[in-house]
Amino acid sequence: MSTVSVEVGHPSVQHWAEPGHPDDRSFLRKYVFSTDHKVIGCQFLILSLVFLLIGGTLAMLIRWQLGWPGTAIPGGGILGEAKAPGGIILPEFYNSLVTMHGTFMIFFAIMPLLVGVFGNWLIPLHIGAADMAFPRLNMASFWTAVPAGLIMIASFFVTGGAAAAGWTAYAPLSAVPEYSGVYLGQELWCISLIVLGFSSLMGAVNYITTIVNMRAPGMKWMRLPLPIWALFITAILVLLAIPVLTGALILLLFDQTLGTTFFLPPDGGQPLMWQHLFWYFGHPEVYILILPAMGLVSEVLSNGARKPIFGYKFMVWAIVAIAFLGWIVWGHHMFQSGMNPYLGATFMTSTMIIAVPSAIKVFNWLGTIYKGDIHFHVPMLNALAFVAMFVIGGLSGVFMASTPVDIFIHDTYFIVAHIHYVLFGGSLFAIFAGIYFWFPKFFGRMMNPTLGKIHFLLTFVFYNLVFFPMHNLGLDGMMRRIYDPNQYEYMVPLQPMNTLISVAALLLGAAQLIFVVNFVWSLWRGEKAPPNPWNANSLEWTLPSPPPHGNFVAMPTVYRGPYEYSVPGREADFWPQDEPPAEAGRRSAGREGVPA
Amino acid sequence: MNWNWLLPEPVSTFGSEIDSIYYLILVITAVIFVIVEVALVVFMVKYRHREGRRAEYSHGNTKLEVVWTVVPFILVMVIAWMSMRVWIEAKVADRGHVSEDALPLRVAAKQFEWNVTYPGLDGELDTADDFVKRNQLHLPVGRAVRIDLTSEDVIHSFFLPDFRVKQDAVPGMVIPVWFQPTAVGEYPLGCAELCGLGHYRMRGSVTVHEVEAFDAWMLQEGQDAAVETPAPADTAGVDLEAASTAPAPEGNHPPSHQPASEGKERA
Amino acid sequence: MADESVRAVERKGPNYYLVWLYLLILTVAEVGVAFVSQLPETWLILILLFLALWKAALVAMYYMHLKFEPPRLVVMVLAPIPLAILITFTVVMMEIR
Amino acid sequence: MSQAATMGAARPMEGMRVYNLKLGMWVFLLSEVMFFSSLIGAYIILRFAHPEQWAEPNQVLNVPLTGFNTFMLICSSVTMVKAFAAIEHGDQAGLRKWLIATIFLGAAFVGIQVYEYIKLVEHGFVPGAANYAAEGGPLYGSTFYTMTGFHGAHVTLGVLALIFTTVKAFRGKYSAQDYGGVEIMGLYWHFVDLVWIILFTIVYLI
Ligand code: HEA
Ligand code: HEA
Ligand code: CUA
Ligand SMILES: [Cu+2]
Numbered sequence A: 001m002s003t004v005s006v007e008v009g010h011p012s013v014q015h016w017a018e019p020g021h022p023d024d025r026s027f028l029r030k031y032v033f034s035t036d037h038k039v040i041g042c043q044f045l046i047l048s049l050v051f052l053l054i055g056g057t058l059a060m061l062i063r064w065q066l067g068w069p070g071t072a073i074p075g076g077g078i079l080g081e082a083k084a085p086g087g088i089i090l091p092e093f094y095n096s097l098v099t100m101h102g103t104f105m106i107f108f109a110i111m112p113l114l115v116g117v118f119g120n121w122l123i124p125l126h127i128g129a130a131d132m133a134f135p136r137l138n139m140a141s142f143w144t145a146v147p148a149g150l151i152m153i154a155s156f157f158v159t160g161g162a163a164a165a166g167w168t169a170y171a172p173l174s175a176v177p178e179y180s181g182v183y184l185g186q187e188l189w190c191i192s193l194i195v196l197g198f199s200s201l202m203g204a205v206n207y208i209t210t211i212v213n214m215r216a217p218g219m220k221w222m223r224l225p226l227p228i229w230a231l232f233i234t235a236i237l238v239l240l241a242i243p244v245l246t247g248a249l250i251l252l253l254f255d256q257t258l259g260t261t262f263f264l265p266p267d268g269g270q271p272l273m274w275q276h277l278f279w280y281f282g283h284p285e286v287y288i289l290i291l292p293a294m295g296l297v298s299e300v301l302s303n304g305a306r307k308p309i310f311g312y313k314f315m316v317w318a319i320v321a322i323a324f325l326g327w328i329v330w331g332h333h334m335f336q337s338g339m340n341p342y343l344g345a346t347f348m349t350s351t352m353i354i355a356v357p358s359a360i361k362v363f364n365w366l367g368t369i370y371k372g373d374i375h376f377h378v379p380m381l382n383a384l385a386f387v388a389m390f391v392i393g394g395l396s397g398v399f400m401a402s403t404p405v406d407i408f409i410h411d412t413y414f415i416v417a418h419i420h421y422v423l424f425g426g427s428l429f430a431i432f433a434g435i436y437f438w439f440p441k442f443f444g445r446m447m448n449p450t451l452g453k454i455h456f457l458l459t460f461v462f463y464n465l466v467f468f469p470m471h472n473l474g475l476d477g478m479m480r481r482i483y484d485p486n487q488y489e490y491m492v493p494l495q496p497m498n499t500l501i502s503v504a505a506l507l508l509g510a511a512q513l514i515f516v517v518n519f520v521w522s523l524w525r526g527e528k529a530p531p532n533p534w535n536a537n538s539l540e541w542t543l544p545s546p547p548p549h550g551n552f553v554a555m556p557t558v559y560r561g562p563y564e565y566s567v568p569g570r571e572a573d574f575w576p577q578d579e580p581p582a583e584a585g586r587r588s589a590g591r592e593g594v595p596a
Numbered sequence B: 001m002n003w004n005w006l007l008p009e010p011v012s013t014f015g016s017e018i019d020s021i022y023y024l025i026l027v028i029t030a031v032i033f034v035i036v037e038v039a040l041v042v043f044m045v046k047y048r049h050r051e052g053r054r055a056e057y058s059h060g061n062t063k064l065e066v067v068w069t070v071v072p073f074i075l076v077m078v079i080a081w082m083s084m085r086v087w088i089e090a091k092v093a094d095r096g097h098v099s100e101d102a103l104p105l106r107v108a109a110k111q112f113e114w115n116v117t118y119p120g121l122d123g124e125l126d127t128a129d130d131f132v133k134r135n136q137l138h139l140p141v142g143r144a145v146r147i148d149l150t151s152e153d154v155i156h157s158f159f160l161p162d163f164r165v166k167q168d169a170v171p172g173m174v175i176p177v178w179f180q181p182t183a184v185g186e187y188p189l190g191c192a193e194l195c196g197l198g199h200y201r202m203r204g205s206v207t208v209h210e211v212e213a214f215d216a217w218m219l220q221e222g223q224d225a226a227v228e229t230p231a232p233a234d235t236a237g238v239d240l241e242a243a244s245t246a247p248a249p250e251g252n253h254p255p256s257h258q259p260a261s262e263g264k265e266r267a
Numbered sequence C: 001m002a003d004e005s006v007r008a009v010e011r012k013g014p015n016y017y018l019v020w021l022y023l024l025i026l027t028v029a030e031v032g033v034a035f036v037s038q039l040p041e042t043w044l045i046l047i048l049l050f051l052a053l054w055k056a057a058l059v060a061m062y063y064m065h066l067k068f069e070p071p072r073l074v075v076m077v078l079a080p081i082p083l084a085i086l087i088t089f090t091v092v093m094m095e096i097r
Numbered sequence D: 001m002s003q004a005a006t007m008g009a010a011r012p013m014e015g016m017r018v019y020n021l022k023l024g025m026w027v028f029l030l031s032e033v034m035f036f037s038s039l040i041g042a043y044i045i046l047r048f049a050h051p052e053q054w055a056e057p058n059q060v061l062n063v064p065l066t067g068f069n070t071f072m073l074i075c076s077s078v079t080m081v082k083a084f085a086a087i088e089h090g091d092q093a094g095l096r097k098w099l100i101a102t103i104f105l106g107a108a109f110v111g112i113q114v115y116e117y118i119k120l121v122e123h124g125f126v127p128g129a130a131n132y133a134a135e136g137g138p139l140y141g142s143t144f145y146t147m148t149g150f151h152g153a154h155v156t157l158g159v160l161a162l163i164f165t166t167v168k169a170f171r172g173k174y175s176a177q178d179y180g181g182v183e184i185m186g187l188y189w190h191f192v193d194l195v196w197i198i199l200f201t202i203v204y205l206i
Helices: A027-032 A037-067 A091-127 A135-157 A184-213 A226-257 A271-288 A291-305 A312-328 A341-353 A355-369 A378-401 A403-409 A413-443 A449-475 A489-525 A583-589 B015-046 B062-091 B211-228 B233-244 C002-012 C016-035 C041-063 C071-078 C081-088 C090-095 D003-007 D020-049 D063-088 D092-122 D129-133 D138-170 D180-205
Strands: B103-110 B113-118 B131-134 B136-140 B145-151 B156-160 B165-169 B175-179 B185-191 B204-209
Touching (some): A037 A091, A037 A413, A091 A184, A091 A271, A091 A291, A184 D020, A271 A312, A312 C081, A355 A378, A378 B015, A413 A489, B015 B062, B131 B211, B145 B165, C016 D063, C081 D020
Parallel strands (some): B103 B145
Antiparallel strands (some): B156 B165
16 A cells, blocks of 8 residues: 655545555455445445345235235234234234334435445446545444344344334334333334444545545546435435434433433423424435435436436536425424424425426436437336336425425325335335446346346336325325224225235235346356446446456546537547547547546 | 325315315326326337437537426425415414304323313313313314314324314324314314324214204213213313423323233224 | 645644633633623523634634635535524424414 | 555545545534534423423532533643644654643543532432422433533543544654644544533533
8 A cells, every 4th residue: 555645735645556466355354344345335235135125025014914904914923922913913013014114214225225335336436536535434334234234123023022103203102112012122223223323424424525535637526427426415414414313313212211301291391302303304314315316317317318418517406406405394294293384384485496406307317318319228227217206206295395285195195105206216216227237347247137127117017006006095085104994984995905005015025026036146147247338438337347456557537527428420429537538539529628 | 996186075164275276286296297207208219229320419408407497496486375375274273263253172182092172061161061072073064163282192193184184283282273164974083193003093083063963962962971070171171281381390200101002902 | 845834834823822711711701691790691691602602613713723724624614504503493493383 | 554545645636635534524523513413402492492490500500610621621622732733743742742631631521520420410410300309300400411421422432532542642653744643633622622612601501
């Protein structure tokens, strides 16, 4: 490692693994306690896919109960007497299922997938750096997430079962065991999320420092690939939102264990304070879950359409605007909470305005494929599905943002439909696109495109069959988080639809097995990947697949933005960012000059 | 299976106004939805890869982008503006929207039931002829009701789908709720906020009577209650008042102990 | 290396003891305002908050050298302050009913 | 990896003109700002809702003692910044001397806080519902111990980090060219001081 030392305050800072230096790290340092951002990204990938699988399994149990209320799950006896005697789910276990499904999906699947996996994989490679600014901190970030996950899983097995107050853990239900029937589980839930918060924070500090300080020469802000912009803004959201959650969780934990009464009214506590603190974090959190997805989709769409991204600058500012507005809308989760109605009106206005930058993104994506040369590779299919589905989720958000309409649909399945259209239709499709797109780069092998297309098609169809009818359930007044809708007479006619949803959900879950098979099979048996299978422009594609330890042999110089596709006058329809401009190329590239 | 996007028939005065906002948003978003999805599919088909064709090299079009920034902005502001009035009317119960002769009720939620305190014949709460009914809300048609909503343990949500009423019941707070039924009938009352293992069965019923029938019912119930329990007023009234305003001055109040294992029964 | 010498001169700048003296005086003033003065409560709170923020600013500017950092770092550091204020005063959200 | 590698620059790059460690520490401190803001926010909400649960300043809490503690923490900030100024000019002996002084002052702060806690608990001032015994109500005790407790934990961590830094200083790991470790230690320490300045005012004086 280089030990050149120069004066303080000088532009930082990079040290290069000497070209060709043999990689003599032991197995443990290479794959387990690795500080290599690529390996850490892969570790996060495996971990969070496992959690995705767990979350999905819980969803299947939820759907079983709602589709065929009170009937025994085949083989469900193994869940045990306290949870599902004879395979029939108990109400208290159902509440745990819903809570843990939301928790695993949001905190342990989608968030690490987007931030942990793609943050680690892409940031150093996209900006032309050897690694993160703080590689050991990066390793610590991963190894903090693991115990957090284990604690969360363990909470299923303690007496009283896992947390059962919803993923939003509204106090006092979450604070007083006598109310929920959950004892240690709720405390473990808090502890796990506090620990996970540290992991996220370490990641955020690392990402921000790396992106600000470690860009290769010529990698100006306005030449950053959009995933990096999105991850940068996301890291800022994580950095500033997570500590608020941590603070709130600590207060809740004290209420549970030390006998304080922050949220308990008999002694002056304020239940609404929990909601304010939680949603002050919670709304930025949902943008943490969508912004990186938007970045990935922009990258894939431009590549698949062989066309520069439409309105790069507007795309960047839209990300910034969404993130900024995201801080002042948290009250839209509390319209019916007893918060001052006039405040509700204010929050409605700010919430509505978020549709504007979102509109920019959606229409610019359409502009990107307009007059393109669209190659329907598997990542592209998933990215297109993202656009189609995110619009549905976003538009349903406008219904809820309207305070009077929210009176009816708050806490109904309309919300559940919204959640899944933005989080599955949005984030998860983008994640699939991203995994199919970058898998070859990091594992050196292509994923099987035929299996990929089958998986995409089945997922797309069943997904819509599961979640679209939930809008109708909501409009018919079916509440969320209810164990047995048939308790209400007016919901009895909804049972066929619930059963339909459950059938589709089971098929959707089964379709994911294709992905698992494809993933695992391709790891060992997939076709060997060339360095640049998608003819893409950004820096990672100039490296072999997988890139060596230390990434670049020499620091790359960047000459243009990442979306120079189909530039007239060039033979190839792509133009790598680090290719020095030839005379002819320079003329046609016009405003893209040499680096400063 | 009901695939239409209609809301159930509204039976309160502001119900149809709320619904009109809903239908307005439904139309706007449906149009946007169709535009976006059709454009997406058309572009996908029209610009699919064919040998020898190249994508157009373009970095965007600022004019267009300004258009699709401004138009959605105007649309959402229209929606917000129209929502505002209805919202204030529906939710601000203590700022002059409720007529003087509104029927005063108190609803106290607790795991897993709704306790409704009726004013009795004198039409005033906290008097001797108050009586409490569990899970039964009886109302006269055509007269506003004003409910003081609170909770004794956790947060519940007072949900009357047909009246377009939903309001969380928060322990330690008394939240005013109002509406005015417009049709006689039986309607569901539900709990919409996860409140524990019995959340799914914390339901009640709303019965809207003709005015005379309601008065008769009130008379009957008031007499029955007076026979059974001499002074029911202070159970519901005074306790709640204390919870909402003053802190408990003396000693530690453990939350009421709710047997956690109750309700092992299944549907 | 010219860069370094420039910065070194800049760094010599602050007299750390003087800042310490300021902080001390302000602390004494705070305690004085809180216990000796007979100001009405609102004024008292405002003055105390002002003094506290003044002290905090002194520490940030001189001890944490913000005064001598590149402007972009300063901007970055100040950017989340509105958010901090927002979360601190969620009280307003809850009080005006 | 040596400190030099993280402070020095091999080639000019795009960036903030602030070396990684320092930038990273500042970024981290921003998240700390939000953490303490959330605690302070909760405090303000509760206090506004139930002013009657708070006793008069100096009635329960020992303000003179804490005032003295505040004084010590401010002094420790001076010694810390002196340590930094020393190594900036390559003064190894000065670095060690001032670091040790900072450790001493920091540890004394923690010690006095522990003493204060013990006295308060003896007086019956405890977190939680039991606090009806002392003046004020349960929220008073809960918020007091939470806020000062988390600050105290930060100081304790700071003292441990200072010890680590001092050990490295004694092994000659810092120099006029490579003092990143000392500078970020200082940033953290001053930040903790800054938080105390705010907490002291709103918890003890208001
Ligand atoms: C990835 C996650 C994600 C994203 C991106 C969003 C995006 C949005 N959300 Fe959503 N939301 C959640 C995740 C997300 N949400 C979750 C998990 C919950 C439930 C939490 C719980 O209680 O468990 C929730 C709940 C929730 C509520 C509370 C409902 C309730 O409980 O009563 C509200 C209310 O306003 C809301 C609104 C919005 C809005 C306005 C947007 C906007 O950002 C959407 C903007 C996008 C568009 C509008 C589409 C594209 C735009 C156009 C095509 C242009 C033209 C459009 C117009 C002119 C209208 N959301
Ligand atoms: C990202 C978030 C996410 C995702 C993907 C899902 C996926 C699903 N969700 Fe969930 N859901 C939430 C977030 C999510 N959900 C949240 C936040 C709530 C609210 C919780 C609350 O109220 O507190 C909720 C609530 C919720 C409810 C409401 C429960 C109630 O209110 O009573 C229902 C009911 O049907 C449901 C169903 C489903 C189904 C059938 C799926 C299916 O799509 C699942 C399909 C299966 C998978 C997606 C697994 C696939 C696995 C892989 C692909 C991994 C491959 C592995 C390797 C290679 C090793 N969800
Ligand atoms: Cu009461 Cu749900
Ligand atoms: Cu939100």
